[in-house]
Amino acid sequence: MTDKRVPAGQRGRGASPTEADGTGTAETEAGGTGAGGTEVASTATESVPPAPGTRRPGGRTARTRAAVRDAVLTGLADHGYPGLTVEYVADHSGVHKTTLYRRWGGLEGLVADALDMAGEDSWVPPDTGSLEGDLRELAREVVDSFSDSSAASAPTAFVAAAFQSERAAQALHAFYAERFTRCTAVVARAVERGEADTDIDAAALVRAVSAPLLLRVFITREPIDSALADQSAAAALAATRAGAYNRR
Amino acid sequence: MTDKRVPAGQRGRGASPTEADGTGTAETEAGGTGAGGTEVASTATESVPPAPGTRRPGGRTARTRAAVRDAVLTGLADHGYPGLTVEYVADHSGVHKTTLYRRWGGLEGLVADALDMAGEDSWVPPDTGSLEGDLRELAREVVDSFSDSSAASAPTAFVAAAFQSERAAQALHAFYAERFTRCTAVVARAVERGEADTDIDAAALVRAVSAPLLLRVFITREPIDSALADQSAAAALAATRAGAYNRR
Structure with missing residues:
Protein backbone atom coordinates (compact mmCIF):
# COMPACT_ATOMS: atom_id res chain seq x y z
CA MET A 1 0.00 0.00 0.00
CA THR A 2 2.96 2.29 0.62
CA ASP A 3 3.70 2.48 -3.07
CA LYS A 4 0.13 3.48 -3.78
CA ARG A 5 -0.11 6.07 -1.07
CA VAL A 6 2.78 7.69 -2.86
CA PRO A 7 1.67 7.71 -6.46
CA ALA A 8 4.80 7.05 -8.43
CA GLY A 9 5.21 9.20 -11.46
CA GLN A 10 3.04 11.90 -9.98
CA ARG A 11 5.12 13.11 -7.13
CA GLY A 12 8.39 14.57 -8.09
CA ARG A 13 11.65 13.64 -9.66
CA GLY A 14 11.20 15.88 -12.60
CA ALA A 15 7.49 15.30 -12.68
CA SER A 16 7.68 11.83 -11.38
CA PRO A 17 7.69 9.80 -8.19
CA THR A 18 9.65 9.15 -5.12
CA GLU A 19 9.80 5.82 -3.35
CA ALA A 20 9.58 6.91 0.25
CA ASP A 21 7.13 9.43 1.54
CA GLY A 22 8.15 10.98 4.80
CA THR A 23 5.46 13.58 4.57
CA GLY A 24 2.68 11.13 3.93
CA THR A 25 3.77 9.00 6.83
CA ALA A 26 4.01 11.95 9.15
CA GLU A 27 0.63 13.06 7.99
CA THR A 28 -0.94 9.73 8.69
CA GLU A 29 0.61 9.54 12.13
CA ALA A 30 -0.30 13.10 12.91
CA GLY A 31 -3.87 12.10 12.20
CA GLY A 32 -3.72 9.95 15.29
CA THR A 33 -3.09 13.02 17.36
CA GLY A 34 -6.27 14.53 16.13
CA ALA A 35 -4.59 17.14 13.94
CA GLY A 36 -6.68 18.10 10.97
CA GLY A 37 -5.53 16.84 7.61
CA THR A 38 -5.64 20.33 6.23
CA GLU A 39 -3.44 21.72 8.94
CA VAL A 40 -0.88 18.97 8.66
CA ALA A 41 -0.85 19.34 4.93
CA SER A 42 -0.33 23.06 5.27
CA THR A 43 2.62 22.51 7.54
CA ALA A 44 4.17 20.04 5.17
CA THR A 45 3.73 22.18 2.11
CA GLU A 46 3.83 25.77 3.25
CA SER A 47 5.02 26.99 -0.12
CA VAL A 48 2.55 24.94 -2.11
CA PRO A 49 -0.72 26.69 -2.89
CA PRO A 50 -3.86 24.55 -2.97
CA ALA A 51 -4.56 23.10 -6.39
CA PRO A 52 -7.25 25.01 -8.22
CA GLY A 53 -10.38 23.00 -8.63
CA THR A 54 -9.76 21.01 -5.52
CA ARG A 55 -10.78 21.62 -1.97
CA ARG A 56 -9.56 20.28 1.27
CA PRO A 57 -12.42 19.68 3.59
CA GLY A 58 -11.41 20.54 7.12
CA GLY A 59 -12.18 18.79 10.35
CA ARG A 60 -11.47 15.21 9.41
CA THR A 61 -8.28 13.66 10.61
CA ALA A 62 -5.31 13.27 8.37
CA ARG A 63 -5.60 9.54 8.92
CA THR A 64 -9.04 9.48 7.40
CA ARG A 65 -7.90 11.55 4.47
CA ALA A 66 -4.93 9.25 3.89
CA ASP A 91 -15.54 -0.17 1.04
CA HIS A 92 -11.77 0.12 0.85
CA SER A 93 -11.28 3.08 3.18
CA GLY A 94 -13.75 2.17 5.87
CA VAL A 95 -15.21 5.67 5.58
CA HIS A 96 -18.95 5.81 5.15
CA LYS A 97 -20.27 6.72 1.73
CA THR A 98 -22.33 9.61 3.03
CA THR A 99 -19.21 11.02 4.66
CA LEU A 100 -17.33 10.77 1.40
CA TYR A 101 -20.08 12.63 -0.44
CA ARG A 102 -20.36 15.26 2.27
CA ARG A 103 -16.64 15.94 2.55
CA TRP A 104 -15.41 15.38 -1.01
CA GLY A 105 -18.57 16.05 -2.99
CA GLY A 106 -18.23 12.89 -5.02
CA LEU A 107 -15.87 10.97 -7.23
CA GLU A 108 -14.26 13.95 -8.97
CA GLY A 109 -13.50 15.56 -5.64
CA LEU A 110 -12.01 12.33 -4.32
CA VAL A 111 -9.70 11.96 -7.30
CA ALA A 112 -8.71 15.63 -7.26
CA ASP A 113 -7.91 15.45 -3.55
CA ALA A 114 -5.83 12.31 -4.05
CA LEU A 115 -3.84 14.13 -6.71
CA ASP A 116 -3.57 17.12 -4.44
CA MET A 117 -2.14 14.92 -1.70
CA ALA A 118 0.29 13.44 -4.19
CA GLY A 119 1.78 16.91 -4.48
CA GLU A 120 2.08 17.30 -0.72
CA ASP A 121 5.44 15.72 -0.21
CA SER A 122 8.88 16.93 0.71
CA TRP A 123 10.56 15.95 -2.53
CA VAL A 124 13.30 18.24 -3.69
CA PRO A 125 15.20 17.97 -6.95
CA PRO A 126 18.73 16.52 -7.00
CA ASP A 127 21.66 18.72 -6.09
CA THR A 128 24.74 17.00 -7.48
CA GLY A 129 26.82 20.12 -7.87
CA SER A 130 26.47 20.43 -11.63
CA LEU A 131 23.65 21.06 -14.07
CA GLU A 132 24.72 18.00 -16.02
CA GLY A 133 24.46 15.79 -12.95
CA ASP A 134 21.19 17.30 -11.81
CA LEU A 135 19.49 16.91 -15.18
CA ARG A 136 20.67 13.33 -15.47
CA GLU A 137 19.36 12.53 -11.99
CA LEU A 138 16.03 14.18 -12.75
CA ALA A 139 15.63 12.10 -15.90
CA ARG A 140 16.71 8.89 -14.21
CA GLU A 141 14.23 9.45 -11.40
CA VAL A 142 11.47 9.62 -13.98
CA VAL A 143 12.60 6.32 -15.46
CA ASP A 144 12.95 4.71 -12.04
CA SER A 145 9.44 5.77 -11.15
CA PHE A 146 8.03 3.77 -14.02
CA SER A 147 10.33 0.80 -13.59
CA ASP A 148 7.52 -1.56 -12.77
CA SER A 149 3.85 -1.65 -13.60
CA SER A 150 2.66 -1.37 -10.01
CA ALA A 151 4.57 1.87 -9.55
CA ALA A 152 3.25 3.21 -12.85
CA SER A 153 -0.38 2.29 -12.38
CA ALA A 154 -1.47 5.14 -10.12
CA PRO A 155 0.11 8.00 -12.10
CA THR A 156 -1.16 6.49 -15.30
CA ALA A 157 -4.65 6.37 -13.83
CA PHE A 158 -4.38 10.04 -12.85
CA VAL A 159 -3.41 11.06 -16.35
CA ALA A 160 -6.25 8.97 -17.71
CA ALA A 161 -8.75 10.45 -15.26
CA ALA A 162 -7.82 13.95 -16.42
CA PHE A 163 -9.23 13.11 -19.84
CA GLN A 164 -12.58 12.39 -18.28
CA SER A 165 -12.90 14.83 -15.42
CA GLU A 166 -12.30 18.55 -15.74
CA ARG A 167 -11.63 18.72 -12.04
CA ALA A 168 -9.03 15.95 -12.27
CA ALA A 169 -7.50 17.77 -15.23
CA GLN A 170 -7.18 20.93 -13.19
CA ALA A 171 -5.64 18.99 -10.31
CA LEU A 172 -3.20 17.28 -12.68
CA HIS A 173 -2.24 20.61 -14.20
CA ALA A 174 -1.66 22.05 -10.74
CA PHE A 175 0.33 19.02 -9.68
CA TYR A 176 2.72 19.26 -12.61
CA ALA A 177 2.98 23.04 -12.41
CA GLU A 178 4.02 22.84 -8.79
CA ARG A 179 6.33 19.88 -9.40
CA PHE A 180 8.13 21.59 -12.27
CA THR A 181 8.42 24.75 -10.18
CA ARG A 182 10.36 22.76 -7.60
CA CYS A 183 12.61 21.46 -10.39
CA THR A 184 13.59 24.98 -11.38
CA ALA A 185 15.83 25.10 -8.29
CA VAL A 186 18.20 23.02 -10.40
CA VAL A 187 18.29 25.77 -13.00
CA ALA A 188 18.66 28.55 -10.44
CA ARG A 189 21.75 26.83 -9.05
CA ALA A 190 23.12 26.39 -12.56
CA VAL A 191 22.69 30.10 -13.20
CA GLU A 192 24.53 30.85 -9.96
CA ARG A 193 27.38 28.59 -11.05
CA GLY A 194 27.47 30.24 -14.46
CA GLU A 195 26.32 27.08 -16.23
CA ALA A 196 23.23 28.75 -17.69
CA ASP A 197 22.37 32.27 -18.75
CA THR A 198 20.41 34.46 -16.39
CA ASP A 199 17.60 34.84 -18.92
CA ILE A 200 17.05 31.11 -19.31
CA ASP A 201 13.48 29.85 -19.43
CA ALA A 202 13.83 27.47 -16.50
CA ALA A 203 10.28 26.19 -16.85
CA ALA A 204 10.97 25.13 -20.42
CA LEU A 205 14.24 23.43 -19.54
CA VAL A 206 12.89 21.29 -16.73
CA ARG A 207 9.93 20.22 -18.87
CA ALA A 208 12.24 19.37 -21.75
CA VAL A 209 14.17 16.88 -19.62
CA SER A 210 11.18 14.72 -18.79
CA ALA A 211 9.06 15.36 -21.91
CA PRO A 212 10.61 12.65 -24.12
CA LEU A 213 10.19 10.17 -21.27
CA LEU A 214 6.60 11.03 -20.35
CA LEU A 215 5.68 11.13 -24.05
CA ARG A 216 6.74 7.50 -24.36
CA VAL A 217 5.08 6.38 -21.12
CA PHE A 218 1.72 8.08 -21.49
CA ILE A 219 1.23 8.69 -25.21
CA THR A 220 3.29 6.62 -27.63
CA ARG A 221 3.59 3.74 -25.16
CA GLU A 222 7.21 2.98 -25.85
CA PRO A 223 9.71 1.63 -23.34
CA ILE A 224 12.05 3.96 -21.47
CA ASP A 225 15.33 3.16 -19.78
CA SER A 226 18.29 4.87 -18.17
CA ALA A 227 20.05 5.26 -21.53
CA LEU A 228 17.08 7.23 -22.80
CA ALA A 229 17.11 9.28 -19.59
CA ASP A 230 20.77 10.09 -20.10
CA GLN A 231 20.14 11.02 -23.72
CA MET B 1 -16.90 16.69 -40.64
CA THR B 2 -13.79 17.12 -42.69
CA ASP B 3 -11.81 18.07 -39.65
CA LYS B 4 -12.98 14.99 -37.84
CA ARG B 5 -12.36 12.58 -40.68
CA VAL B 6 -8.81 13.81 -40.45
CA PRO B 7 -8.05 13.55 -36.75
CA ALA B 8 -5.83 16.51 -36.08
CA GLY B 9 -2.94 15.76 -33.86
CA GLN B 10 -2.98 12.13 -34.82
CA ARG B 11 -1.91 12.20 -38.39
CA GLY B 12 1.46 13.64 -39.01
CA ARG B 13 3.38 16.80 -38.70
CA GLY B 14 5.78 15.46 -36.21
CA ALA B 15 3.18 13.25 -34.64
CA SER B 16 0.36 15.57 -35.31
CA PRO B 17 -2.28 16.44 -37.83
CA THR B 18 -2.69 17.81 -41.27
CA GLU B 19 -5.52 20.05 -42.35
CA ALA B 20 -6.30 18.60 -45.74
CA ASP B 21 -6.55 14.91 -46.37
CA GLY B 22 -6.07 13.97 -49.98
CA THR B 23 -5.87 10.32 -49.19
CA GLY B 24 -8.97 10.26 -47.07
CA THR B 25 -10.95 12.02 -49.76
CA ALA B 26 -9.67 9.74 -52.49
CA GLU B 27 -10.51 6.80 -50.31
CA THR B 28 -14.06 7.93 -49.76
CA GLU B 29 -14.58 8.60 -53.43
CA ALA B 30 -12.93 5.38 -54.40
CA GLY B 31 -15.54 3.67 -52.29
CA GLY B 32 -18.09 4.72 -54.85
CA THR B 33 -16.26 2.74 -57.47
CA GLY B 34 -16.62 -0.36 -55.40
CA ALA B 35 -12.96 -0.57 -54.49
CA GLY B 36 -12.40 -2.21 -51.13
CA GLY B 37 -11.30 0.02 -48.33
CA THR B 38 -8.45 -2.26 -47.57
CA GLU B 39 -7.19 -2.19 -51.13
CA VAL B 40 -7.42 1.56 -51.39
CA ALA B 41 -5.68 1.91 -48.08
CA SER B 42 -2.93 -0.41 -49.23
CA THR B 43 -2.38 1.69 -52.31
CA ALA B 44 -2.21 4.86 -50.32
CA THR B 45 0.17 3.50 -47.73
CA GLU B 46 2.20 0.79 -49.38
CA SER B 47 5.01 1.25 -46.91
CA VAL B 48 2.78 1.29 -43.86
CA PRO B 49 2.29 -2.07 -42.20
CA PRO B 50 -1.07 -2.73 -40.59
CA ALA B 51 -1.19 -1.62 -37.00
CA PRO B 52 -0.79 -4.50 -34.61
CA GLY B 53 -3.94 -5.23 -32.70
CA THR B 54 -6.13 -3.94 -35.45
CA ARG B 55 -7.72 -5.69 -38.36
CA ARG B 56 -9.19 -4.44 -41.56
CA PRO B 57 -12.23 -6.41 -42.48
CA GLY B 58 -12.27 -6.92 -46.20
CA GLY B 59 -15.21 -6.73 -48.57
CA ARG B 60 -16.90 -3.60 -47.39
CA THR B 61 -16.53 -0.49 -49.45
CA ALA B 62 -14.16 2.26 -48.52
CA ARG B 63 -17.18 4.55 -48.28
CA THR B 64 -18.68 2.43 -45.56
CA ARG B 65 -15.43 2.28 -43.69
CA ALA B 66 -15.02 6.05 -43.95
CA ASP B 91 -26.88 5.72 -35.71
CA HIS B 92 -24.33 8.18 -37.05
CA SER B 93 -22.86 6.07 -39.84
CA GLY B 94 -26.04 4.52 -41.17
CA VAL B 95 -24.38 1.12 -40.92
CA HIS B 96 -26.39 -1.52 -39.10
CA LYS B 97 -25.25 -2.48 -35.64
CA THR B 98 -24.99 -6.16 -36.50
CA THR B 99 -22.73 -5.25 -39.43
CA LEU B 100 -20.50 -3.23 -37.14
CA TYR B 101 -20.18 -6.12 -34.71
CA ARG B 102 -19.55 -8.62 -37.51
CA ARG B 103 -16.93 -6.55 -39.31
CA TRP B 104 -15.21 -4.70 -36.47
CA GLY B 105 -15.89 -7.04 -33.57
CA GLY B 106 -17.10 -4.24 -31.32
CA LEU B 107 -16.16 -0.88 -29.93
CA GLU B 108 -12.45 -1.54 -29.45
CA GLY B 109 -12.15 -2.71 -33.04
CA LEU B 110 -14.01 0.36 -34.27
CA VAL B 111 -11.72 2.73 -32.40
CA ALA B 112 -8.58 0.85 -33.43
CA ASP B 113 -9.64 0.90 -37.08
CA ALA B 114 -10.37 4.63 -36.91
CA LEU B 115 -6.88 5.20 -35.55
CA ASP B 116 -5.50 2.90 -38.21
CA MET B 117 -7.21 4.97 -40.88
CA ALA B 118 -5.82 8.13 -39.32
CA GLY B 119 -2.39 6.81 -40.20
CA GLU B 120 -3.39 6.11 -43.79
CA ASP B 121 -2.65 9.46 -45.29
CA SER B 122 -0.09 10.84 -47.66
CA TRP B 123 1.49 13.24 -45.20
CA VAL B 124 5.21 13.73 -45.60
CA PRO B 125 7.43 15.80 -43.34
CA PRO B 126 8.57 19.27 -44.39
CA ASP B 127 11.55 19.61 -46.71
CA THR B 128 12.76 23.18 -46.35
CA GLY B 129 16.35 22.51 -47.31
CA SER B 130 17.80 22.67 -43.82
CA LEU B 131 17.45 20.69 -40.63
CA GLU B 132 16.74 23.90 -38.76
CA GLY B 133 13.86 24.75 -41.07
CA ASP B 134 12.48 21.23 -41.09
CA LEU B 135 12.48 20.89 -37.30
CA ARG B 136 10.83 24.26 -36.92
CA GLU B 137 8.14 23.33 -39.42
CA LEU B 138 7.54 19.99 -37.73
CA ALA B 139 7.07 21.69 -34.38
CA ARG B 140 4.85 24.39 -35.79
CA GLU B 141 2.64 21.84 -37.49
CA VAL B 142 2.07 20.21 -34.10
CA VAL B 143 1.04 23.56 -32.64
CA ASP B 144 -1.18 24.36 -35.62
CA SER B 145 -2.92 21.03 -35.26
CA PHE B 146 -4.08 21.92 -31.77
CA SER B 147 -4.90 25.52 -32.55
CA ASP B 148 -8.58 25.07 -31.82
CA SER B 149 -10.53 22.73 -29.64
CA SER B 150 -12.46 21.11 -32.48
CA ALA B 151 -9.22 20.11 -34.17
CA ALA B 152 -7.82 18.80 -30.91
CA SER B 153 -10.84 16.83 -29.78
CA ALA B 154 -10.39 13.71 -31.88
CA PRO B 155 -6.69 13.14 -31.17
CA THR B 156 -7.28 13.85 -27.52
CA ALA B 157 -10.04 11.26 -27.51
CA PHE B 158 -7.71 8.72 -29.10
CA VAL B 159 -5.05 9.28 -26.47
CA ALA B 160 -7.72 9.00 -23.79
CA ALA B 161 -9.14 5.81 -25.30
CA ALA B 162 -5.70 4.21 -25.20
CA PHE B 163 -5.82 4.39 -21.41
CA GLN B 164 -8.97 2.30 -21.40
CA SER B 165 -8.56 -0.11 -24.26
CA GLU B 166 -5.50 -2.24 -24.82
CA ARG B 167 -6.39 -2.51 -28.48
CA ALA B 168 -6.65 1.26 -28.82
CA ALA B 169 -3.31 1.56 -27.01
CA GLN B 170 -1.71 -0.78 -29.53
CA ALA B 171 -3.21 1.17 -32.41
CA LEU B 172 -2.02 4.45 -30.92
CA HIS B 173 1.46 3.03 -30.45
CA ALA B 174 1.49 1.85 -34.06
CA PHE B 175 0.18 5.19 -35.28
CA TYR B 176 2.92 7.16 -33.59
CA ALA B 177 5.63 4.67 -34.49
CA GLU B 178 4.73 4.94 -38.16
CA ARG B 179 4.31 8.70 -37.99
CA PHE B 180 7.69 9.23 -36.37
CA THR B 181 9.26 6.87 -38.89
CA ARG B 182 8.07 9.19 -41.65
CA CYS B 183 9.61 12.12 -39.79
CA THR B 184 13.03 10.50 -39.84
CA ALA B 185 13.28 11.45 -43.53
CA VAL B 186 14.10 14.91 -42.20
CA VAL B 187 17.06 13.49 -40.33
CA ALA B 188 18.23 11.37 -43.25
CA ARG B 189 18.38 14.47 -45.41
CA ALA B 190 20.25 16.33 -42.67
CA VAL B 191 22.82 13.55 -42.54
CA GLU B 192 23.22 13.75 -46.32
CA ARG B 193 23.79 17.48 -46.04
CA GLY B 194 26.31 16.97 -43.28
CA GLU B 195 24.09 18.68 -40.70
CA ALA B 196 23.95 15.62 -38.47
CA ASP B 197 26.26 12.73 -37.74
CA THR B 198 25.70 9.43 -39.49
CA ASP B 199 25.24 7.64 -36.18
CA ILE B 200 22.46 9.95 -34.99
CA ASP B 201 19.45 8.36 -33.30
CA ALA B 202 16.86 9.80 -35.70
CA ALA B 203 13.96 8.27 -33.81
CA ALA B 204 15.00 10.09 -30.65
CA LEU B 205 15.49 13.40 -32.42
CA VAL B 206 12.09 13.49 -34.09
CA ARG B 207 10.37 12.54 -30.84
CA ALA B 208 12.30 15.22 -28.97
CA VAL B 209 10.92 17.95 -31.24
CA SER B 210 7.29 17.25 -30.47
CA ALA B 211 7.64 15.84 -26.94
CA PRO B 212 7.55 19.18 -25.07
CA LEU B 213 4.47 20.15 -27.07
CA LEU B 214 2.54 16.91 -26.67
CA LEU B 215 3.48 16.82 -22.97
CA ARG B 216 1.72 20.13 -22.50
CA VAL B 217 -1.31 19.22 -24.61
CA PHE B 218 -2.03 15.76 -23.27
CA ILE B 219 -0.47 15.60 -19.81
CA THR B 220 0.26 18.89 -18.07
CA ARG B 221 -2.51 20.72 -19.94
CA GLU B 222 -0.56 23.88 -20.55
CA PRO B 223 -0.94 26.16 -23.59
CA ILE B 224 1.37 25.83 -26.57
CA ASP B 225 2.17 28.38 -29.24
CA SER B 226 4.54 28.97 -32.13
CA ALA B 227 7.17 30.48 -29.84
CA LEU B 228 7.23 27.25 -27.86
CA ALA B 229 7.44 25.31 -31.12
CA ASP B 230 10.42 27.35 -32.22
CA GLN B 231 12.07 26.88 -28.84
Missing part, protein backbone atom coordinates in the same frame (compact mmCIF):
# COMPACT_ATOMS: atom_id res chain seq x y z
CA ALA A 67 -7.12 6.15 4.08
CA VAL A 68 -9.49 7.65 1.54
CA ARG A 69 -6.59 8.62 -0.68
CA ASP A 70 -5.19 5.08 -0.48
CA ALA A 71 -8.54 3.68 -1.52
CA VAL A 72 -8.79 6.09 -4.43
CA LEU A 73 -5.31 5.21 -5.66
CA THR A 74 -5.92 1.50 -5.32
CA GLY A 75 -9.19 1.84 -7.16
CA LEU A 76 -7.68 3.95 -9.94
CA ALA A 77 -4.83 1.53 -10.35
CA ASP A 78 -7.07 -1.52 -10.39
CA HIS A 79 -10.07 -0.24 -12.28
CA GLY A 80 -9.20 3.14 -13.78
CA TYR A 81 -11.37 6.20 -13.52
CA PRO A 82 -14.31 4.73 -15.43
CA GLY A 83 -14.49 1.81 -13.00
CA LEU A 84 -14.00 3.78 -9.81
CA THR A 85 -17.02 4.43 -7.65
CA VAL A 86 -17.68 6.18 -4.35
CA GLU A 87 -18.90 2.80 -3.10
CA TYR A 88 -15.51 1.29 -3.87
CA VAL A 89 -13.73 4.05 -1.96
CA ALA A 90 -16.10 3.59 0.97
CA SER A 232 17.30 13.33 -22.76
CA ALA A 233 19.42 14.99 -20.08
CA ALA A 234 22.35 15.35 -22.47
CA ALA A 235 20.12 16.94 -25.09
CA ALA A 236 18.65 19.41 -22.60
CA LEU A 237 22.14 20.28 -21.35
CA ALA A 238 23.44 20.85 -24.88
CA ALA A 239 20.44 23.01 -25.72
CA THR A 240 21.00 25.01 -22.54
CA ARG A 241 24.66 25.56 -23.36
CA ALA A 242 23.69 26.69 -26.86
CA GLY A 243 21.21 29.19 -25.41
CA ALA A 244 18.19 27.49 -26.95
CA TYR A 245 16.11 28.01 -23.81
CA ASN A 246 17.08 31.64 -23.35
CA ARG A 247 14.25 34.12 -23.62
CA ARG A 248 14.48 36.22 -26.74
CA ALA B 67 -18.58 6.65 -42.74
CA VAL B 68 -17.98 4.40 -39.77
CA ARG B 69 -14.69 6.11 -39.05
CA ASP B 70 -16.40 9.51 -39.19
CA ALA B 71 -19.01 8.35 -36.71
CA VAL B 72 -16.36 6.97 -34.38
CA LEU B 73 -14.39 10.23 -34.47
CA THR B 74 -17.47 12.33 -33.93
CA GLY B 75 -18.51 10.12 -31.05
CA LEU B 76 -15.06 10.16 -29.46
CA ALA B 77 -14.86 13.91 -29.78
CA ASP B 78 -18.32 14.49 -28.39
CA HIS B 79 -18.54 11.82 -25.72
CA GLY B 80 -15.08 10.32 -25.23
CA TYR B 81 -14.36 6.64 -25.14
CA PRO B 82 -16.43 5.93 -22.03
CA GLY B 83 -19.49 7.45 -23.70
CA LEU B 84 -19.05 5.88 -27.11
CA THR B 85 -21.27 2.94 -28.01
CA VAL B 86 -21.71 0.73 -31.04
CA GLU B 87 -25.29 2.01 -31.14
CA TYR B 88 -23.99 5.56 -31.51
CA VAL B 89 -21.72 4.55 -34.38
CA ALA B 90 -24.59 2.73 -36.07
CA SER B 232 11.58 23.13 -28.99
CA ALA B 233 12.99 23.00 -32.52
CA ALA B 234 15.95 25.18 -31.55
CA ALA B 235 16.70 22.95 -28.57
CA ALA B 236 16.57 19.80 -30.69
CA LEU B 237 18.80 21.40 -33.30
CA ALA B 238 21.35 22.50 -30.70
CA ALA B 239 21.34 19.04 -29.14
CA THR B 240 21.85 17.50 -32.57
CA ARG B 241 24.78 19.78 -33.32
CA ALA B 242 26.32 18.91 -29.97
CA GLY B 243 25.99 15.20 -30.74
CA ALA B 244 23.57 14.54 -27.89
CA TYR B 245 21.46 12.19 -30.04
CA ASN B 246 24.40 10.26 -31.41
CA ARG B 247 24.49 6.61 -30.51
CA ARG B 248 27.29 5.84 -28.12
